[in-house]
Amino acid sequence: MEHNQPDGRLVEPRGLGRPAGLPADQTTVRRSNLSLVLRHVSERGQCSRSAVAIETGLNKTTITSLVGELQARGLLKEIGPQHAGSVGRPSLALTLDGARVGALGVEVNVDYVAAFATDLAGRVLIDRRIGFDAMGAGPGRSLGKLSQVIDKAVTDLDRLGVTLAGITVAIPGLVNAATGTVVVAPNLGWHQVPLVDRLKSAGISARVPVTIDNDANLAALAEYTSGVAMGTPDLVYLTGEVGVGCGIISGGRPLSGADGFAGEVGHVVVDPSGEPCGCGRTGCWETKVGLAALVRMAVPDHAYGTDRHLLRDPEERLAEIDQRRAEGDPRVDAAITEVGRWLGRGTALLINLFNPRAVVLGGYFARLADRLIPVAQTELDELGMTAVTGRCRFLASTLGFGAAARGAVNVVIQRVLSDPTTIAIRDS
Structure with a gap:
């Protein structure tokens, strides 16, 4: 499926302009047809040249020429022969190459x-x-x-x-x-x-x-193309980092807004008397649910900004929180419950605004999903519109911090x- 690019432009490396003597309009048509064939094989999987011709509407001579060029660029290869149970000579199948x-x-x-x-x-x-x-x-x-x-x-x-x-x-x-x-x-x-x-x-x-x-x-794009919400045309992704960002897929396409700034929900003020935020305001949503907020409540002696001499990966911080919980520190469960409540409150607003079918929790939210989701769901059920929230579900990302x-x-x-x-x- 085609997705919007960040700036809508296609950049051509030097030396790869149109072939000498080929008019610009023919170059554009050929480039479009090369893309059509490459995308078709990418999305459909292994298929014969004749199948590509039938399904794209291009004639066999054109397909032969386009496939030859895509092979020369190292983007397609032929494997086979294919035995489909039909009478006659088995055909080779095209498949995506791109190994180099x-x-x-x-x-x-x-x-x-x-x-x-x-x-x-x-x-x-x-x-x-x-x-x-x-x-x-x-x-x-x-x-x-x-x-x-x-x-x-x-x-x-x-x-x-x-x-x-x-x-x-x-x-x-x-x-x-x-x-x-x-x-x-x-x-x-x-x-x-x-x-x-x-x-x-x-x-x-x-x-x-x-x-x-x-x-x-x-991250929302990754979830849509290969994550737990793969193919869900309307979803919201929450990053679950120190900062809390929101990626939105609407109708199968990223929702960016007029200036590309849509989804900055972490800096929506939810508690004017709360903690100061890195953006300069007070009580933003991420000060309630970001990883820094969890660490501040669960292990205040190692809060962000107090131990910069230590290079701590998020996984290390979560491992320390798990250890404190195993040792019986009551602050850990209290902190997770507090984050869960605020997560549910903010998510209710997002569901009312964007009407998604899934809210995908990424980063540390995914790691603690079994404890966060029940609390967040309770809050969501109280604050959200039942007709909307009842058709949306929380999902824990499996892509980790690399989404x-x-x-x-x-x-x-x-x-x-x-x-x-x-x-x-x-x-x-």
């Missing part, structure tokens, strides 16, 4: 940097998360760390003989995808950071398209499927 074409998704969050890469067919090539205090490091050091992570990933892909088709960076904040700028990321302390330009100046190849998007939007990076990879893959000519023809 890679997509890289990277996420910067408060206490880690994550990298996730697959080939075009979705085979995982890189999956790593590195503890890093981005909250305390500031944009300069954080971008330096991000560049290091990207450089290592690119080196690893080169070693595997994989051509990088693009990089998408997930950011927990408001971004301007068209300019590659982080407008504001309150929990990182970033304001008007030209992230894409900084990465390019740090040595990222000009031939590799680099885009950015909000982490919750990308945004996975969604970022999907953006790159969709760009290739939309314009296969962004991948160079291989030398014979």
Whole structure:
């Protein structure tokens, strides 16, 4: 299924313009047909050339030419022969190749940097998360760390003989995808950071398209394409990090808003007399349900901002909370109950606004789902409109803290499927 790209543009690497002598309109038609065939095989799975011709409406001669080019670009391959039980010579089947074409998704969050890469067919090539205090490091050091992570990933892909088709960076904040700028990321302390330009100046190849998007939007895309809510056309995803973001899929498409800022529910004020928020206001929803809020209530001696000399991955913080609970610390269950109540209250508002069929809990919400959901559901049943909430269910993500990076990879893959000519023809 086609998804909106962050900036709506297709970037063509240098040297891959239209073939000499081919008019622009013919180039556009051919590019569209290449995409049609590649998407068809990607979505349908193994199929013969004749089946592609019948199902796309293209003639067999055109299919032969298009398949030949897609093979030359390393995007399709033939396997077989196929024995379908019919009389006659068995046919070869087309299938997605892309083993030497890679997509890289990277996420910067408060206490880690994550990298996730697959080939075009979705085979995982890189999956790593590195503890890093981005909250305390500031944009300069954080971008330096991000560049290091990207450089290592690119080196690893080169070693595997994989051509990088693009990089998408997930950011927990408001971004301007068209300019590659982080407008504001309150929990990182970033304001008007030209992230894409900084990465390019740090040595990222000009031939590799680099885009950015909000982490919750990308995580919602990952859940829709390959997660627990796969194929659910109307869903809401909640990040469950230090900050709480919301990604929305409506009618099978990401809902971004006029400026791409839709879903910033973490900074909706729910308690004016509550805790100060990183955005500068007081009592935002994420001060009630974010990971920092849980840690502050459950293990106050190790609250965020008090132990920055320790590089603590979110999983380590959750392991400490589990240990405290096992030791009988009553603050842990009380904290989880409090978060669950506020989670239900905020979710009631989201369900009333967006009428989803599923609310997917990501990050630490998913880890504690068995204890959070019953409390949140009780609150939701009291506050939500029964006709709406009764048709929506909570789901715990299985993608962990890597959901945004996975969604970022999907953006790159969709760009290739939309314009296969962004991948160079291989030398014979």
